[in-house]
Amino acid sequence: MNAAPADQIRLLDVQDLDVRLQQIAHKRRSLPEHAEVESLTKDLVQQRDLLVAAQTEESDCAREQTKAEQDVDQVRRRATRDQQRLDSGAVTSPKDLESLQREIVSLAKRQGDLEDIVLEVMERRESAQERVAELTDRVATVQGRIDEVTARRDTALGELDAEAASVTKKREVVAAAVPADLMKLYDRLREQQGGVGAAKLFQRTCQGCRQELAITELSEIRSAAPDTVVRCENCRRILVRTADSGL
Numbered sequence: 001m002n003a004a005p006a007d008q009i010r011l012l013d014v015q016d017l018d019v020r021l022q023q024i025a026h027k028r029r030s031l032p033e034h035a036e037v038e039s040l041t042k043d044l045v046q047q048r049d050l051l052v053a054a055q056t057e058e059s060d061c062a063r064e065q066t067k068a069e070q071d072v073d074q075v076r077r078r079a080t081r082d083q084q085r086l087d088s089g090a091v092t093s094p095k096d097l098e099s100l101q102r103e104i105v106s107l108a109k110r111q112g113d114l115e116d117i118v119l120e121v122m123e124r125r126e127s128a129q130e131r132v133a134e135l136t137d138r139v140a141t142v143q144g145r146i147d148e149v150t151a152r153r154d155t156a157l158g159e160l161d162a163e164a165a166s167v168t169k170k171r172e173v174v175a176a177a178v179p180a181d182l183m184k185l186y187d188r189l190r191e192q193q194g195g196v197g198a199a200k201l202f203q204r205t206c207q208g209c210r211q212e213l214a215i216t217e218l219s220e221i222r223s224a225a226p227d228t229v230v231r232c233e234n235c236r237r238i239l240v241r242t243a244d245s246g247l
Helices: 005-029 032-088 094-176 180-192 215-223
Strands: 198-202 238-241
Touching (some): 005 094, 005 198, 005 238, 180 198, 180 238
Parallel strands (some): 198 238
8 A cells, every 4th residue: 555655644643633532531431530429329329228217217116106105095094084983983882993993003004104115115216316317417418429529520521522522623634634545444453453553663663562673674664665555564553654763
């Protein structure tokens, strides 16, 4: 393949722009905010799970408290009725009086036990409510951090995308000035060789694979016509000759 020396040198400009696009893509993928958002999101999920558990516990305690208070009210009403019967003198039989008095005592004990249960449940509910409040604050704090880091990440991505768009336009302009067959070869090699399809021959060394060329290879390149497109024997990339090639 033949191409004017100026077109071959222009190919290095295309390569430089392609390298810059690769660097931008790598920087885009490796922004520290990506990992930070991921870590914070995992923390948020964990805190939300804990919050749901605390809310469930608080809700269960609320139902348990309501049930216990209803039991207390039921026993209290029954004790009040028994006391009213006793105070009214309607019960005259000694046996019935004794039975009624025993029941009143029993109900008083039962009411005391139930009130203890209510207090115990209230304490557990209060603890659960405090836990809910604490976890609600944690969730809000982590979400705030996620929003902050996400905004910072999106700003960085926007800047990188804008730069990539600018570089891409420059590449299109430069590539359009390179012969189509040379660009086709370059693009194929760039895909095969990890993003580098053309390299400068500098001081007898291929800047693509960083290998110094053998004397016989240098001799062949030295004798090749200026418009001959030469390739590195080691990495097969296009070798572009310049005044610094050391030929």
